[in-house]
Amino acid sequence: MKPLVMVGAGPGSLPRIIAEAAAARGAPLAGYLDAEEDPQPPTTPIPRLGDQTLLEDAGFLSAHDLVLGVQGRVRRALAEAILARGGRLPVIVHPAATVSTTARIGDGTILSAGVIVQSDTRIGRLCVLNTACTVDHDNLVGDEVSIAPGAHTAGRVTIQDGAFIGLGAVIINNVVVGARATVGAGAVVTRDVPEGATVVGNPARVLPKKDS
Structure with a gap:
């Protein structure tokens, strides 16, 4: 399994659900990327790796699995962009x-x-x-x-x-x-x-x- 990185990590419940599930599986999140125009820090201590411009980096996509911590319309748009560039959303x-x-x-x-x-x-x-x-x-x-x-x-x-x-x-x-x-x-x-x-x-x- 590749290191798992969360895209978006604000104070809502979804990022915390993801972080806890990853940790319980024995493979804690490797970090997170800021998403949207007004990024907010996560309540769970997770290292920041950068922003969503890293999703345009083929090397980054090939080295990591991704999980979306955002909801709403931006969630689908990010997913389509990640998959179109060869990224993986397990x-x-x-x-x-x-x-x-x-x-x-x-x-x-x-x-x-x-x-x-x-x-x-x-x-x-x-x-x-x-x-x-x-x-x-x-x-x-x-x-x-x-x-x-x-x-x-x-x-x-x-x-x-x-x-x-x-x-x-x-x-x-x-x-x-x-x-x-x-x-x-x-x-x-x-x-x-x-x-x-x-x-x-x-x-x-x-x-x-x-x-x-």
Whole structure:
């Protein structure tokens, strides 16, 4: 395994999740690169190696694996740039997570402690699966999906690109959560969620969109 470098390392929770997962695997982060126009130092002591201009250095890319500590639109842009230049974004799995041997997980996805991914599930690229969430058998999870701590999906659930599943939410069998949809904390989702919608409650209901 190559030394692992985090791109972006502000005070949010994701950089700390990454740092702790790397250390628990016995291969602590080798350092971090500043990202975006207003870099902020990490709360975890990690050496600064430079800024994201190093991502244009073929030698640096070939010598290191990278993990993205930033979220939002910049996350996808950085990932595409890294992969286009031949860089590598490995899957980061905390050793206290459990992943079926028949599950498949895409580049750059991060699994925190206590996560369970069951048989024949497919997780896309650049996802974040937070503490003790569970994704059951035969799920299809798209790219850039975020699943909050303690959320659970039953079998054969589909979660499309960019969706957010809130803290402690539950999604029953065979439901489809549309692209960029938001499932509120504690929601119990019993029917499909439209693209871009926000659902809350038990059973979950769609919130009306605010006037622009």
